[in-house]
Amino acid sequence: MLATDNPRLRVSRGKLQLKNPVLSASGTFGYGTELQDIAHPEHYGGIALKGITLKPRSGNPPPRLVEAVGGVINSVGLQNDGVQDFVEKKVIPLQSYNTTIIANINGVQLEDYWMMAEKLEGSPIDYIEINVSCPNLKEGGVEFGKSPKSIAAIVSGVRKRTTIPLMLKLTPQVTDIKEIIKAAEDNGLDIVTLINTYPAIVIDINTKKPVLGNIRGGFSGPAVKPMAINLVWEARKATKLPIVGMGGVCSWQDAVEFMLAGADAVAVGTWHFINPGIALEIAEGLMAYMDKNGFESVSEITGYTWRQYNE
Amino acid sequence: MIQTRAIVTNIRDLGADYFLLEVESPEIAGASKPGHFVNVLIQDSARVVLRRPIAVFDVKSNRVQLLVKSIGEGTRWISLREPGDVVNLLGPLGKGLFDKTDAKxxxxxxxxxxxxxxxxxxxxxxxxxxxxxxxxxxxxxxxxxxxxxxxxxxxxxxxxxxxxxxxxxxxxxxxxxxxxxxxxxxxxxxxxxxxxxxxxxxxxxxxxxxxxxxxxxxxSFMGCGAGVCLSCVIPARHYSQDGDKYFKLCTDGxxxxxxxxxxxxxxxxxxxx
Incomplete structure (x- = not known):
């Protein structure tokens, strides 16, 4: 049996039910099957598919990716074929895999989220991840994520239209994460996922122009990890809902750290580009860590450190 | 496409900052065609995060040759490899092109x-x-x-x-x-x-x-090299309202x-x- 299927890695808190705590972060794993030669979908507890919007989008002008110390900045801009195509084509091949499927939905206006929820209801997906934190949308996106009022409206509207469990992907740019989470939880949220990328700009000093075609992009990678862990720690104070932590997960050690801070599961994003086979490695590393540290179940790691300072 | 740790069998300093790296990888060598590339993991650097896409220069039995010009931190790292070193490769990547056999x-x-x-x-x-x-x-x-x-x-x-x-x-x-x-x-x-x-x-x-x-x-800068991240796109000359405005350099090229x-x-x- 692969470590990814070991029952000791099972995650079960509220609506978050996963065979292991390793997810793929939206936008870094395509529609789940492209990398299966080297990164099989069944190695994951869940796969967050590439973000979708109500209508197809061609995305931002290139260049869309640039490096910075300890990470990368992307401005892909949600290039996708829209929710209809997603339901009709993208989800179908994934049904046969033993993993959970997460649809990441994005809107430029509140109603976009609601209408996508309607379209997704009845489709074979396991979770809807409401993305209110994409920095690459000129309207909507991350602006919703900073406002408890917008979040309440989006989550309640989506909740009314679907029975699929709801995740909310938060921006690190929050002023008060407690307020944001409360607004979502009061309106039917099931799971908190954080963090999305940090807005960032790189300028070419020779051309004196921004490197990215969209000028600004979102920064991700190992450099953001300590900030992401700080926000998981704060989110744990705000809610008893399950938390999926992400931001610079590059190894099983990073996964453990997120979990010690309070995450029930973690997602790998940028590091898929560097090490596509990382999910299996994390699962194997978690098993060895549990054996060495006397944890019977992976859920015992969750919040282990956090509790010593907060209970 | 595989991810492999390949042993460096030879590296030649060709002068003018050019190097020819040769690695042993029967799987990549066997599957490579003209137009393919490999994504090379650059290690030990905080500044170089992404793998470096390098064209397959030639294949000699089980060995893959990569021609590199040392122009930045990533390519410099490649140029400093020595026989016996291990290089982490992802490949072969790219569409490859073998349909031009009708060329005269x-x-x-x-x-x-x-x-x-x-x-x-x-x-x-x-x-x-x-x-x-x-x-x-x-x-x-x-x-x-x-x-x-x-x-x-x-x-x-x-x-x-x-x-x-x-x-x-x-x-x-x-x-x-x-x-x-x-x-x-x-x-x-x-x-x-x-x-x-x-x-x-x-x-x-x-x-x-x-x-x-x-x-x-x-x-182009590439993220995954395999068509999932949509980072390395280039603009299309003609596209309809429904058509793709961009091509993915990694998998369409x-x-x-x-x-x-x-x-x-x-x-x-x-x-x-």
Missing amino acids: RVIMVAGGVGLAPLYYYLTYYKELNIKTVLFYGARNAKSILFQNELLELTDECVFVTEDGSLGEKGLVTDELRRYYLEHGTAEGDVVFACGPKFMLKQVVDFADAEHIECFVSLE PVINSNIIDKRYFEESYAGH
Whole structure:
């Protein structure tokens, strides 16, 4: 049996039910099957598919990716074929895999989220991840994520239209994460996922122009990890809902750290580009860590450190 | 496509900052075709996060050769490998191109390190007994690599240097034009080009004007290299309302028919904004 299927890695808190705590972060794993030669979908507890919007989008002008110390900045801009195509084509091949499927939905206006929820209801997906934190949308996106009022409206509207469990992907740019989470939880949220990328700009000093075609992009990678862990720690104070932590997960050690801070599961994003086979490695590393540290179940790691300072 | 830890079997310092890295990987060697590339993991650097996409230069039995010019931290790391070192590779990646066997005459235009993806095509067409003509330009004689091999591989080979220290003096594109003035176009001509953007623009303009089928090998920062992250896109020349506005360089290319690329992409100032 692969470590990814070991029952000791099972995650079960509220609506978050996963065979292991390793997810793929939206936008870094395509529609789940492209990398299966080297990164099989069944190695994951869940796969967050590439973000979708109500209508197809061609995305931002290139260049869309640039490096910075300890990470990368992307401005892909949600290039996708829209929710209809997603339901009709993208989800179908994934049904046969033993993993959970997460649809990441994005809107430029509140109603976009609601209408996508309607379209997704009845489709074979396991979770809807409401993305209110994409920095690459000129309207909507991350602006919703900073406002408890917008979040309440989006989550309640989506909740009314679907029975699929709801995740909310938060921006690190929050002023008060407690307020944001409360607004979502009061309106039917099931799971908190954080963090999305940090807005960032790189300028070419020779051309004196921004490197990215969209000028600004979102920064991700190992450099953001300590900030992401700080926000998981704060989110744990705000809610008893399950938390999926992400931001610079590059190894099983990073996964453990997120979990010690309070995450029930973690997602790998940028590091898929560097090490596509990382999910299996994390699962194997978690098993060895549990054996060495006397944890019977992976859920015992969750919040282990956090509790010593907060209970 | 596999992810593998390949052992370095040889590295040759070719001068002028060029290096030929040879690694043992039966899987990648066996699956590689012209037009493929590998994504090389650069280790021990906080500044270099992404893998570096490097064209497959040639395949010798179980070994894959990569031609690299050391121009930045990533390529410098590659140039410093020694026999016995392990290099983490992802590959072969790219669409590869093997449908041009109907070509009657293949014209190759290489600028500097742009030779890297074209060399493998030359070996391929040599095996097929298809006529090849190579225009290979570089700054000076020292930067013209594999002279003997190229003379052997091609039917005609024109070296061009900016300072005239080897072959013709001037630009490779001028020699391309001169060749066509002398020989005229022929049915079944196919042009392949790889080099700096100003060179590619001239080649593409020329091929467009002469109605010659033209393929260019392009480069870009890449995330996954396998079509999932949508980072390495290039703009399409024609697209309908429903059509794709962009191509993915990693899986639709990196060798791509120039007639589907928005020509503004070849402008030096092109940056999308």
